[in-house]
Amino acid sequence: MKNTRTFAGGLLALWLLSTTPSAHGPNDPTDPGPPEAVGSDHFDPTLLAPYFDDGGAVDLWTSGRPDGHAPIGVMGDHTHALREIMLSYRFMVMDMDGMRDGTNNLSNQDVFDDGFAVTPTDMTMEMHMFGLMYAWTDDLTFMLSVPVIRKKMNHVTGTGVHFQTHSDGIGDIKLSALYKFWDQDRQRSHASLGMSFPSGSIDEMDTTPASGGNDVQLPYPMQLGSGTFDLLPGITYLGESDDWSWGAQASAVVRLGENSNHYTLGNRYDLTGWGARKLGDQFSASLRLNGYDLDNIHGSDPELNPSFVPTADPNNQGRTELDLLAGINWYGRDGWARGQRLAVEYGIPVYQDVDGPQLEIDWVLTLGWQYAR
Numbered sequence: 001m002k003n004t005r006t007f008a009g010g011l012l013a014l015w016l017l018s019t020t021p022s023a024h025g026p027n028d029p030t031d032p033g034p035p036e037a038v039g040s041d042h043f044d045p046t047l048l049a050p051y052f053d054d055g056g057a058v059d060l061w062t063s064g065r066p067d068g069h070a071p072i073g074v075m076g077d078h079t080h081a082l083r084e085i086m087l088s089y090r091f092m093v094m095d096m097d098g099m100r101d102g103t104n105n106l107s108n109q110d111v112f113d114d115g116f117a118v119t120p121t122d123m124t125m126e127m128h129m130f131g132l133m134y135a136w137t138d139d140l141t142f143m144l145s146v147p148v149i150r151k152k153m154n155h156v157t158g159t160g161v162h163f164q165t166h167s168d169g170i171g172d173i174k175l176s177a178l179y180k181f182w183d184q185d186r187q188r189s190h191a192s193l194g195m196s197f198p199s200g201s202i203d204e205m206d207t208t209p210a211s212g213g214n215d216v217q218l219p220y221p222m223q224l225g226s227g228t229f230d231l232l233p234g235i236t237y238l239g240e241s242d243d244w245s246w247g248a249q250a251s252a253v254v255r256l257g258e259n260s261n262h263y264t265l266g267n268r269y270d271l272t273g274w275g276a277r278k279l280g281d282q283f284s285a286s287l288r289l290n291g292y293d294l295d296n297i298h299g300s301d302p303e304l305n306p307s308f309v310p311t312a313d314p315n316n317q318g319r320t321e322l323d324l325l326a327g328i329n330w331y332g333r334d335g336w337a338r339g340q341r342l343a344v345e346y347g348i349p350v351y352q353d354v355d356g357p358q359l360e361i362d363w364v365l366t367l368g369w370q371y372a373r
């Protein structure tokens with residue numbers, strides 16, 4: 001009967017017997033025999049291995065490889081391990097050249113024929129973005145980013161006068177929480193929710209040939225912030241194999257309310273997916289597609305005349321775009337380089353449908369440095 005009960009106790013009881021003092025001892029005449037003997041015949045210890053294995057056999061996603069971070073143009077692509085800190089700096093350039101309406105190119109004369117007195121010809125936006133990430137727990141990471149922006153736009157008037165306007169300063173500061181909710185089979189997923197604060201100016205001014213030497217309010221694309229609190233929801237998926245990695249992220253910028261200049265920038269919805277190939281221990285190369293939809297502006301700034309220049313028209317701001325981007329990541333492993341990353345990503349639009357007339361995006365470039373410890 002005792003033997004039967006011991007067997008009926010199952011594997012767990014057997015395991016407990018083998019690791020805790022037995023009620024029965026070698027001097028107990030009712031002892032059924034050494035548990036080890038029973039275990040060796042009827043219990044396979046490897047059945048318990050998965051519960052005690054601290055690595056090796058259990059495959060988890062890791063950031064400790066060059067493609068352990070997404071292409072540098074992706075924000076909030078990863079979470080960190082408990083109490084890890086990451087500092088980052090990105091330099092981003094966007095180059096816009098020539099006018100477009102829908103998917104068609106427009107000449108300067110086409111824009112004047114639409115009734116505008118002035119047309120933009122090209123624009124450059126440079127952004128220095130300083131980032132800080134901190135992992136509160138293994139699952140919850142906070143991310144702060146502070147952009148410093150410089151914009152310049154060239155124009156020509158219907159009478160052939162060329163001029164340039166500038167703006168520069170701090171942009172909208174963003175704070176997000178990233179929560180990892182899934183982590184198995186070398187795949188991970190996290191959801192994020194953030195807030196963009198209206199720290200960027202919406203009152204940038206400069207002179208134009210029509211302003212008589214006075215500073216006047218610059219059009220919407222030359223402003224540095226949204227002027228509103230914006231909600232930043234997102235969800236990210238990551239996967240890895242020995243030589244490859246891949247990921248996808250859906251994110252949005254949802255404007256809350258109206259700014260002090262009586263307008264609301266359009267909401268923006270992004271969907272991006274990428275694949276990367278490890279090239280040794282330190283380098284990886286990536287290809288990425290990024291599609292986004294940006295809505296037109298609601299309301300209007302009363303200081304702007306929408307028939308003077310297309311950039312001042314709230315209905316010439318929306319666009320739907322698909323970008324193809326190629327990137328390289330470098331991951332430092334030893335000595336001074338340990339924990340450091342450098343990366344570059346360059347992209348061009350392969351599809352661009354704008355509510356125009358509007359400037360056409362020609363290319364975007366992101367250079368980045370990251371340091372985690």
Ligand SMILES: [Cu+2]
Nearest residue numbers: 078080086133
């Ligand atoms: Cu990070």
